[in-house]
Amino acid sequence: MNAGDNRLEAWLPRSLLNLPLGSAIPSAGFEGLSPVRLHWRNGHLLAPEPLPDHVDPPEWLVLPRLAEPHVHLDKAFTWASNPNLAGTYEGAMSANRLEHSTRTRAGVLERGDRALHLACSHGLRALRTHIDSVGPGATASWDALVELRERWSGLLDLQLVALVPVSHWSSPEGIALAQRVADVGGLLGGVIGPPYRQRPLRRDLQVLLQLAERSGCGLDLHIDEASVEPAIGLVQLLKLLDQQQVDVPITCSHLSSLGLVPVAEQQRLCERMAEHRVQVVALPLTNAWLLGRRAGTTPITRPLAPIRGLQRAGVRVAVGCDNVADPWFPAGCFDSVALMASCLTLAQLAPWQRLGLAPFTTASAALMDLAWDGVIAEGAPADLLVLKAGSWSEALMRPSQRRILISGQWWNTQAS
Numbered sequence: 001m002n003a004g005d006n007r008l009e010a011w012l013p014r015s016l017l018n019l020p021l022g023s024a025i026p027s028a029g030f031e032g033l034s035p036v037r038l039h040w041r042n043g044h045l046l047a048p049e050p051l052p053d054h055v056d057p058p059e060w061l062v063l064p065r066l067a068e069p070h071v072h073l074d075k076a077f078t079w080a081s082n083p084n085l086a087g088t089y090e091g092a093m094s095a096n097r098l099e100h101s102t103r104t105r106a107g108v109l110e111r112g113d114r115a116l117h118l119a120c121s122h123g124l125r126a127l128r129t130h131i132d133s134v135g136p137g138a139t140a141s142w143d144a145l146v147e148l149r150e151r152w153s154g155l156l157d158l159q160l161v162a163l164v165p166v167s168h169w170s171s172p173e174g175i176a177l178a179q180r181v182a183d184v185g186g187l188l189g190g191v192i193g194p195p196y197r198q199r200p201l202r203r204d205l206q207v208l209l210q211l212a213e214r215s216g217c218g219l220d221l222h223i224d225e226a227s228v229e230p231a232i233g234l235v236q237l238l239k240l241l242d243q244q245q246v247d248v249p250i251t252c253s254h255l256s257s258l259g260l261v262p263v264a265e266q267q268r269l270c271e272r273m274a275e276h277r278v279q280v281v282a283l284p285l286t287n288a289w290l291l292g293r294r295a296g297t298t299p300i301t302r303p304l305a306p307i308r309g310l311q312r313a314g315v316r317v318a319v320g321c322d323n324v325a326d327p328w329f330p331a332g333c334f335d336s337v338a339l340m341a342s343c344l345t346l347a348q349l350a351p352w353q354r355l356g357l358a359p360f361t362t363a364s365a366a367l368m369d370l371a372w373d374g375v376i377a378e379g380a381p382a383d384l385l386v387l388k389a390g391s392w393s394e395a396l397m398r399p400s401q402r403r404i405l406i407s408g409q410w411w412n413t414q415a416s
């Protein structure tokens, strides 16, 4: 492929291909990949053409540029200055608190910009970031991330979520924060985890739901990120949703301890979530690193959102990378393809299955309410992530050479 090319022959997951009516059914290999020829003009795709069986198999695998539903850009790359060597949730919290007390606008700008450059060069088109929004570093973080959103607009969509203890939304400062978040088109978030005090929690959550509704902001909660007291936060949320109508989108991030609830009860909770259109972002990497720790043992049971059960009940589930090189998780690189490789083992999600691929593609785009669903079709944006791989296995066995097409132009990683 050359810089001026406006066509590509590549393998495309069959579940992401939408052909014009009357087209021949394309062939698909054992991993559900179909060989297609893509053309684009003026930033949009022309009708995809299935390739006949007798042509040479393509050397590339193509995906839509991907949407990352859950990161923390404000604290990315702070592991070196604020490590959490014990790898515990409590250790992460105290290292995070220390880092937050010295956080500056310039620091968030520099680290956030580095993160977005990586994200774009790995083929992301949108990210939702949570932002620590109480304490000394809150204003600096918001100022920097609003500026970065502006700086990267046209290349990346950035969604901003205010992360606070859920009780904060009941205070005058919380109400003022909600107004500021609404003014910049952000979302309201919060942390709901053990130890749970159920009555005050329900009261705080009720206030938050009303505030979200009044301000028109979507909700994205860090909820039940734990290996004890399974799904207590979710049960309280569902009780409230049984009583009051909420029209703004609600996302439960983590929901790890729901995976520890006995299957029949778990399925009932999943069905109630589907009824209330509550969506989920599963975060296998951080959960597997932080949760279920007992000194001197290797964990066998891993708290994780029950992705398959949620999907079966009709809940929309996306998968995100969460933390990158911060006190909560020491690795990561804003690369959804690397995340897919990790999820083979962590969640047994296989991208050659429709429901194994959707959490990284169409479901994450829908959960983030993006204009493009990520399906490759005539008229779709010419926004592609192209991997040098002839199969899923090749794409996932190591970091692949890749090219990024944005609005019909090949993106030059070095020059940006």
Ligand SMILES: [Zn+2]
Pocket: 070, 071, 072, 130, 222, 253, 322, 323
């Ligand atoms: Zn998070």
